[in-house]
Amino acid sequence: MYVSHLTLHDFRSYPAADVALEPGVTAFIGRNGQGKTNLVEAIDYLSRLASHRVASDAPLIRAGAEQAIVRAAVVRDGRTAVLEVELNPGRSNRARINRSPLPRARDLVGLVRTVVFSPEDLTLVKGDPSDRRKFLDDLLVLRTPRLAGVRSDYDRVLRQRNSLLKTAGAARRGSSAQEGALSTLGVWDSHLATTGAELLAERLALVEQLRPYVGSAYATVARGARRDDADIEYRPSLELGGARTQPELAEALLAEVERRRKDELDRGISLVGPHRDELLLTIGHGAGASTGASADEAAEADADPGAGEEAPTSGGPRLPVKGYASHGESWSFALALRLASYDLLRSDGDDPILILDDVFAELDTERRAQLAELVAGAEQVLVTAAVAADVPAALAGARFLVGEGKVRRDDA
Numbered sequence: 286m287y288v289s290h291l292t293l294h295d296f297r298s299y300p301a302a303d304v305a306l307e308p309g310v311t312a313f314i315g316r317n318g319q320g321k322t323n324l325v326e327a328i329d330y331l332s333r334l335a336s337h338r339v340a341s342d343a344p345l346i347r348a349g350a351e352q353a354i355v356r357a358a359v360v361r362d363g364r365t366a367v368l369e370v371e372l373n374p375g376r377s378n379r380a381r382i383n384r385s386p387l388p389r390a391r392d393l394v395g396l397v398r399t400v401v402f403s404p405e406d407l408t409l410v411k412g413d414p415s416d417r418r419k420f421l422d423d424l425l426v427l428r429t430p431r432l433a434g435v436r437s438d439y440d441r442v443l444r445q446r447n448s449l450l451k452t453a454g455a456a457r458r459g460s461s462a463q464e465g466a467l468s469t470l471g472v473w474d475s476h477l478a479t480t481g482a483e484l485l486a487e488r489l490a491l492v493e494q495l496r497p498y499v500g501s502a503y504a505t506v507a508r509g510a511r512r513d514d515a516d517i518e519y520r521p522s523l524e525l526g527g528a529r530t531q532p533e534l535a536e537a538l539l540a541e542v543e544r545r546r547k548d549e550l551d552r553g554i555s556l557v558g559p560h561r562d563e564l565l566l567t568i569g570h571g572a573g574a575s576t577g578a579s580a581d582e583a584a585e586a587d588a589d590p591g592a593g594e595e596a597p598t599s600g601g602p603r604l605p606v607k608g609y610a611s612h613g614e615s616w617s618f619a620l621a622l623r624l625a626s627y628d629l630l631r632s633d634g635d636d637p638i639l640i641l642d643d644v645f646a647e648l649d650t651e652r653r654a655q656l657a658e659l660v661a662g663a664e665q666v667l668v669t670a671a672v673a674a675d676v677p678a679a680l681a682g683a684r685f686l687v688g689e690g691k692v693r694r695d696d697a
């Protein structure tokens with residue numbers, strides 16, 4: 286799929302912008318702070334109704350404006366659809382397809398699919414477990430848009446249940462207020478188990494599907510690394526035993542919730558469920574594996590003719606990436622997670638739009654070329670860079686100059 290036209294009204298720094306795009310590679314070049322990322326962020330927003338940079342919509346609306354509009358013509362299998370979203374701060378957003386309003390804005394999610402690589406991706410590796418859960422959930426929703434509903438149902442159940450736990454925990458033991466809250470809590474326990482089990486089952490399946498892609502993507506972007514150097518593992522907040530199906534998982538969640546009732550009442554929060562799970566990222570070290578993203582490390586490895594070749598196993602320990610990996614390894618792992626998502630979406634028979642936002646400046650020449658080669662075949666690749674020379678030769682294509690609020694095609 287690709288976007289053939291992008292129109293913005295009062296989105297970020299743009300009062301108005303109108304850009305005709307083509308399949309293949311398009312680079313947006315301009316000095317810092319000129320609005321390159323704002324353009325690709327708008328396309329990403331259409332895909333998930335969320336930005337890769339901010340958690341709320343408010344910063345997306347141009348300062349002083351009442352609402353923002355993002356409209357894109359999206360071509361898929363030769364057919365064009367015009368998708369539009371109206372961002373209304375403090376009110377619900379509205380979405381249209383070919384000018385017809387959709388019942389809910391979220392019905393737009395998944396119609397255009399993007400995979401974004403950006404410097405913020407480092408938080409996937411170095412950030413909190415919630416960053417990695419979000420990574421999984423965003424990918425789930427892109428592949429199966431219906432799951433946006435499951436995720437928001439789960440969040441709602443959690444909020445209700447937490448407020449009940451607070452009430453029940455605060456009420457005097459044995460009082461009628463506590464009895465009442467406890468009996469209502471039973472209802473929310475089963476809601477938590479049912480929606481939680483659905484989310485959990487989906488995440489477990491996703492991680493199993495993603496795993497092989499992460500290993501091979503890491504081996505490609507990290508110097509001298511082997512396929513089994515990078516691994517991911519889903520760590521639930523409870524012992525699952527052999528539970529895998531939704532009913533089995535619901536049963537396991539319910540049993541654990543009952544077992545931890547006292548703890549939950551004491552602390553006034555839900556301690557069991559997919560909101561407490563972790564996606565563990567680990568690296569092993571095949572001999573010769575060094576994932577330098579810096580030019581210095583690259584130069585060092587270049588001096589060693591064995592580096593980058595098939596590396597034998599060192600049998601070294603597997604370590605969690607967070608807290609142990611070097612900056613280069615962390616960055617390579619983050620790239621590998623994005624590349625793996627892209628490969629998985631492609632294996633579903635779709636070709637998502639790839640957005641490489643300011644990533645080349647972070648990579649040495651060899652890694653740049655390697656990443657460029659991997660993504661060059663995508664149906665549409667949108668690249669932002671402050672300096673044209675940072676965009677690898679393999680990504681030659683259309684070029685736009687972004688500056689002074691304007692986006693101009695560079696035909697030079």
Ligand SMILES: Nc1ncnc2c1ncn2[C@@H]1O[C@H](COP(=O)(O)OP(=O)(O)OP(=O)(O)O)[C@@H](O)[C@H]1O
Nearest residue numbers: 297298317318319320321322323344345346347348
């Ligand atoms: N809601 C908003 N209203 C007005 N201006 C905004 C808004 N949000 C961001 N901006 C402006 O947009 C500009 C940033 O644009 P953007 O992030 O696209 O820059 P960029 O060209 O990608 O820069 P860099 O190369 O540094 O990443 C900044 O000048 C910022 O002040």
